[in-house]
Amino acid sequence: MTTELHNVRGAGEAGAELAERAKALLAGGAVKAVLSWRRDLTASRLQPALFEDVTELGDLFIETEPGLNLAVYLRRAAVRGLFPVSIVTRPGDLRSIVVLVQEGQLKAEDVRPLLFDSDSSTILPGDTLAELLPWLRAHYPARDFEDGQMEAVTALEKLTPAERWAYWKDELSRCIRCYACREACPLCYCERCIVDLTQPPWLEPSAHPRGSLTWNLIRAYHLAGRCTLCGACQSACPVDIPLMVLNRMLAHHVLKEFDFAPGLDPAGPALLATWRREDPNELFR
Amino acid sequence: MTELTIAQNQLREVVELLLGAYPRVIAPVLRTGGAARAGETEFAPLGGAEEAWFAAINTVTSMKECFLPRSEELFQFQQWNGEGALRSHLPDEQPTILLGVRPCGAASLPLLDRVFLEEPMDAFWACRRQRTTVVTIGCAQADPFCFCTAVGLAPDSPVGSDVLLLPRADGRFAVRPLTDKGHTVVTQIKGLLVAGGPAPLLLAEVPQRFSLAQARAWLADHFDDGPWETLSLPCLGCGACTYLCPTCTCFDIADEGKVSRGERRRNWDSCSLALFTQQASGHNPRPELWQRWRHRLEHKFRYFPERYGSVGCTGCGRCRRFCPAALGVEDTLARIARAGAERSEAGALPKV
Numbered sequence: 106m107t108t109e110l111h112n113v114r115g116a117g118e119a120g121a122e123l124a125e126r127a128k129a130l131l132a133g134g135a136v137k138a139v140l141s142w143r144r145d146l147t148a149s150r151l152q153p154a155l156f157e158d159v160t161e162l163g164d165l166f167i168e169t170e171p172g173l174n175l176a177v178y179l180r181r182a183a184v185r186g187l188f189p190v191s192i193v194t195r196p197g198d199l200r201s202i203v204v205l206v207q208e209g210q211l212k213a214e215d216v217r218p219l220l221f222d223s224d225s226s227t228i229l230p231g232d233t234l235a236e237l238l239p240w241l242r243a244h245y246p247a248r249d250f251e252d253g254q255m256e257a258v259t260a261l262e263k264l265t266p267a268e269r270w271a272y273w274k275d276e277l278s279r280c281i282r283c284y285a286c287r288e289a290c291p292l293c294y295c296e297r298c299i300v301d302l303t304q305p306p307w308l309e310p311s312a313h314p315r316g317s318l319t320w321n322l323i324r325a326y327h328l329a330g331r332c333t334l335c336g337a338c339q340s341a342c343p344v345d346i347p348l349m350v351l352n353r354m355l356a357h358h359v360l361k362e363f364d365f366a367p368g369l370d371p372a373g374p375a376l377l378a379t380w381r382r383e384d385p386n387e388l389f390r
Numbered sequence: 391m392t393e394l395t396i397a398q399n400q401l402r403e404v405v406e407l408l409l410g411a412y413p414r415v416i417a418p419v420l421r422t423g424g425a426a427r428a429g430e431t432e433f434a435p436l437g438g439a440e441e442a443w444f445a446a447i448n449t450v451t452s453m454k455e456c457f458l459p460r461s462e463e464l465f466q467f468q469q470w471n472g473e474g475a476l477r478s479h480l481p482d483e484q485p486t487i488l489l490g491v492r493p494c495g496a497a498s499l500p501l502l503d504r505v506f507l508e509e510p511m512d513a514f515w516a517c518r519r520q521r522t523t524v525v526t527i528g529c530a531q532a533d534p535f536c537f538c539t540a541v542g543l544a545p546d547s548p549v550g551s552d553v554l555l556l557p558r559a560d561g562r563f564a565v566r567p568l569t570d571k572g573h574t575v576v577t578q579i580k581g582l583l584v585a586g587g588p589a590p591l592l593l594a595e596v597p598q599r600f601s602l603a604q605a606r607a608w609l610a611d612h613f614d615d616g617p618w619e620t621l622s623l624p625c626l627g628c629g630a631c632t633y634l635c636p637t638c639t640c641f642d643i644a645d646e647g648k649v650s651r652g653e654r655r656r657n658w659d660s661c662s663l664a665l666f667t668q669q670a671s672g673h674n675p676r677p678e679l680w681q682r683w684r685h686r687l688e689h690k691f692r693y694f695p696e697r698y699g700s701v702g703c704t705g706c707g708r709c710r711r712f713c714p715a716a717l718g719v720e721d722t723l724a725r726i727a728r729a730g731a732e733r734s735e736a737g738a739l740p741k742v
Contacts, residue, residue: 145716146724147599149534152716153624173714177626181679183619257424276424281451281460281633281658288628289714301665310644311655312460339425341714343450343630347424 119221122228123165123193126219130191130232131159136217138187140175142166153178157187167193169223171336171349174198176291179211188215191232195221196241196248197335200368201291203234203241204331207371210294224248234371246366249334250357257350258357273318273351279344280317282310286348287324289341292331299323321346329355330376333368362388394576395562395586396555404579405439405489411578413484416456417442418449433488444490447531448706452636453495456488457502457518458658460633464514464643466653481517487575489525494538494706496526496550498636504698505639514656523571526551527563532594535707537720540602543704545593558589599720600727602691602701608730609692613684621722622683624715629660631709631718637690637702640666661685687722 127139143154144166151168153175176198178184194202199218205211213234220229220237231237248254261269284300287293300308300320308323309316325348332352339348359365362385365376396404408415418431420443431446433453465478499519506515529536529545538544548554552572555563565583567576576583608616632638642659646652659666662682668674676682694702703719710718 145710145721147534150710150716152721155623178623181623183623279423281629283629283633283660284663285626285628285630285714288626306644309646310642311646311657313655316461337714341626341628341630342425343634343712345421345423345426345430350424 119226119228120165120167123167123219123221124162126228126232127156127165127191127193128159128162130217131156131162136189136191138184139191139193140178140184141193142168142175155184155187155190165193167221168195171197171340173289173340174201174291174335174337176201176205176335177289177337179205179216179291180294185215189217190215191217191219193221194218195223195335196245197333197368198291199234199237200241200245200333201335203238203368203371204292204333205294206234207367207373207375208292208331213371238369238371242369245369246356246360249353249366250360254353255357257347258354261350261354274314276346277318277321278314279346280312280321281344282312282317282320283343285341285343286338286346289337290328291335291337292328293324299327321348321351325351325355328352330359330363330365331367332356392585392587394565394583395558396565396579396582396584397562398557399561400582401444402439402442403582405436405442407579407582408487408489408575409436409439412487414486415489416453416486417444417489418446419443421450433490442490444527447529447533447536448492448494448708450708450712451634452498452706452708453488453491454498454502454636454639456486456522457499457515458639458641461655461657462514464654464656466651467647468651470650480513481521483517483521486518486522487525488522489527491524491526491551492529492706493526493543493545493547493549493551493554494536494704495636496524497543497547497704499524499550501637501694501698501700501702501704502639523552523575524550525553525572525575526555528554528556528591529594529596530557530592532596533707533711535711535718535720536594536596536705537599537707538705539596539598540600540720540723541701541703541705542602545596546591557592558586559592560586560589562586562589564591596705600724601731602723602727604730605723605727606691606695606701608726609688612726613688616684616726618680618684621725622680622717624713624717624721625662625679625683626715627662627664627679627682628714629658629662631713632660632662632686633658634708634712636704636706636708661689683722687719690719691723 130136131139139156141154142151145152151166156162175192199220202216206213217232219232229240308319334352334356336349363376415436416433417436419434419441421430421432429446431443431449432451433449433456436442465476468475506512546556548568552569553575554566554568558564567573640659640661641656644655644657667676676685690702710720
């Protein structure tokens with residue numbers, strides 16, 4: 106989880122450019138608010154901020170570690186009341202917005218995203234989904250599965266099923282059922298989560314190994330084919346569960362089995378909601 | 391005037407002696423989770439002295455879990471053909487040392503004793519409290535999230551401790567037994583103790599970043615008209631801050647198993663979660679996130695002191711340190727304390 110005290114910085118030139126782009130959108134009336142980060146009161150961490158007044162926009166800060174995905178605030182009534190808003194994103198965040206549009210939770214015109222690419226430390230030109238999608242498609246999902254990202258997944262896949270199960274039982278049993286992972290995820294938007302249903306209960310709410318294993322696996326399955334690997338869940342987890350390893354492993358399987366990656370086509374079909382005759386059947390042994 | 395001292399680098403020997411004398415010694419250990427960061431610690435019972443790690447400013451999870459586990463069985467039940475049986479086991483009574491809490495951790499215990507030991511007494515809590523001796527290590531370092539001094543505590547506060555080890559400028563700890571239990575523990579390590587001359591303590595500087603009095607006055611005045619939506623905007627409504635908090639104790643009761651056989655468990659719960667106040671009627675008095683955030687602040691800093699005489703917070707800073715959105719109670723307290731100060735000057739309610 107993110108406990109690092111950031112040398113809080115404005116991401117250099119990118120921070121100043123980001124502020125200029127956001128100011129132009131806000132001052133010009135294209136958006137009613139800007140969702141970005143600001144330094145907290147002690148300047149030791151970045152926290153999300155909603156700017157409605159162009160005079161409040163100083164240098165903007167960019168969370169370069171995964172940290173929070175600001176798209177999670179797009180479902181809040183206070184923010185929806187100000188649509189359209191500009192929102193500072195990294196690629197995983199922007200792709201999660203594409204999934205929200207695809208799933209009918211958001212309209213493309215509700216957001217004017219500004220996209221920061223940490224690989225090149227630049228703000229991409231363009232501030233609509235349509236303008237930014239070509240860049241996303243050119244670089245993703247390939248970047249998600251580069252060797253550096255896949256080390257842990259590859260190591261796990263070399264284990265026997267029994268060894269891999271033991272690994273996940275060990276990691277997931279640390280869960281304290283705080284649901285920070287769920288609340289930090291923009292795609293966990295169900296008004297009543299399956300784990301909160303009590304009459305009858307579907308999952309055991311207790312933070313014992315069996316209950317926690319069930320919760321984490323159910324959540325991973327509900328995200329398969331949807332998760333855009335923004336990293337907010339693992340960053341939020343107070344007990345250091347390597348959720349991104351699980352999510353990346355699932356995303357890799359989705360790519361291999363179905364040649365599909367989420368968050369790149371707002372008009373496309375949702376993977377697990379669509380059946381095609383030509384879907385691969387090798388899964389069934 | 392002399393005081394008992396040990397060298398700061400003798401903590402490993404202290405642990406060895408205590409492991410020989412007590413069936414259970416709990417101390418900070420390095421975390422081993424797949425996503426753990428270097429240097430992060432949590433409390434765990436020690437298998438060997440080499441597992442203890444005292445270099446972190448504080449543990450991530452608090453020592454609360456040593457007294458109120460995240461999930462515990464209250465009783466098992468069985469029923470068949472109209473006959474039923476209930477089996478309940480209290481925790482064991484094995485004498486336990488809790489070593490390496492910070493003053494902000496120890497200070498939470500008298501607060502929680504008010505909640506759990508007043509009638510009706512909680513036997514599970516009482517058992518773990520009675521079996522445990524709290525050996526606190528004062529703070530030579532703090533980080534920007536610590537705020538014990540704002541809530542009336544300090545890096546050398548003795549509240550809640552049985553023994554207090556305070557770092558001295560000469561590289562030793564002053565060893566201060568404060569209770570009968572504490573004296574018993576100190577006897578176990580007397581071979582390591584050396585009488586030391588007076589030396590200044592080397593304690594962390596924890597600047598007081600806001601006025602608690604001003605924040606509390608504002609909370610009393612602005613339950614209804616405070617800018618709670620703005621203040622709570624970063625909040626995600628997860629339970630992370632409440633579960634890490636050493637003074638949060640809300641719990642949920644869950645029955646698991648089948649009609650014929652199962653168990654009743656007590657699990658950590660959080661007032662931040664949306665269904666915390668969902669009633670059987672279907673009504674929820676706190677359906678909005680800003681209402682839940684308001685409650686969190688009002689409960690810790692107004693209702694708890696009104697009932698028990700002290701604020702329900704020890705300033706450990708975990709809520710802000712680990713909040714995914716860098717919020718925590720301190721962010722709100724600092725903003726409203728500022729607003730309170732400005733209001734008393736200007737007469738108008740400023741933005742926070």
